[in-house]
Amino acid sequence: MNLAAPIYTGPTPGSPEQVNAIIAELRRLYPQAKCSLDFSNPVELLIATQLSAQCTDERVNIVTAKLFKKYPSVNDFAEASQEELEQDIRSTGFYRNKAKNIRATSQRLISVYGGKVPRTMEDLLTLPGVARKTANVVLGNAFGIVVGFVVDTHVGRLSRRFGWTTNTDPVKIEQELMLIVPKQDWLDLSHLLIFHGRAICDARKPLCEQCTIAHLCPSAFAATPVRNTSTKIH
Template sequence: MGGQARVPKKVTRAKVAKAALKPQISKILPAEMLTRLHAAHPDAHCELVHANAFQLLCATVLSAQTTDVNVNKATPRLFAAYPDAAAMAKAEPIDLEPYVSTLGFFRQKSKSLVNLARALIEKHGGEVPRTMNELTELAGVGRKTANVVMGVIWHAPDGVVVDTHVQRLAQRLGWTRETEPVKIEADLCNLLPRDRWDLASHILIFHGRRTCLAKKPACATCSVNDTCPSAFEAEAVGRKPIRVRRVP
């Protein structure tokens, strides 16, 4: 469902810097655009493989600075060895390292998972708590991780998950002018009905991975290119301004 073809405009450093700071605000209802994006990505869902809340919590912690695909390659062996908080709490971080060594920051991540499992045992009887406050009190768990678990497992997120794709898409679609995840999340929560908060992030992530790529957004085939304020100029929006090298 693409709009009429528009001529791509030349992207300059000046445009990147300007647009990254002030993305245009869309005049089309975000909920309407989200419906069209959902039609383009009806399979949008959380791609971290998990069998329960504990596994999703661990997988989300492991997904920092790497892809879901990489996490999914590592977690089957990890969860076979440490299937729940009780088993993981008894381990030492060094025990987990061989299972997650293919992921970035694996030493720190191993430590985080063991500390997380121990906190779950000490404070919550080994269960994953259900509230934002309780979740974010756990070491290594921020709003993004907590919202992933609350949205995917209990369908009751406290906000919208803002990862790098959601951040870029929200700016390109004109749903926010903010650059800090917590402020972008607040804008998205104001614009979208609560019952769509969880799915919204999955839809935006799928669209960001498949169509609205950071460097080369495929605006010509995008289902909202007739309403997106960044269409055919998107390389300049939602990315850090390009650094200009100074000649000494």
């Protein structure tokens, strides 16, 4: 046991001092942070985000590079065969569900929304395979409409480590973040947290020693870092 182990003496977790200091340093570290999915229109972003469930953006971008050439419009996805689309997206995982959702979503975009991606949370949530995370990504990055906070696995994990929440439910975490973080920072901070989560604040082995916001992070001083709460039992 390290008797000299320092304890967290930084600003109160969730306080404006801590939140703003974290945002400022993350902006310095990742000035180019943004959505890292490749897309050229709202339909492509919607489909890319549906594919990104439990899959890296890097993998999604490899798949969509071919996919969006083979299926150039929403009509092509709506008319695609289930089996063929499954194989086209296979490497992203969950490919049966994703193919079904992409086809049904595309058909609904055409039958209900004139072939366009709707611009409200309420309408987006009616699309199969679209929940708040995907809806917030599309609204923010395709339309510049921010009505919520993108909470993915990175955002949830870093929020717990910063002491912003003790929840694991993304919807509850989103509600807490919207109270703690100024609205003008919601979309930017989600990107910053994702970049930092990938580069430094890894799920398994966070590199606190080389983290320049460790002095703002209670978890960096914990005996064992805050981990994801695995629901899997083996």
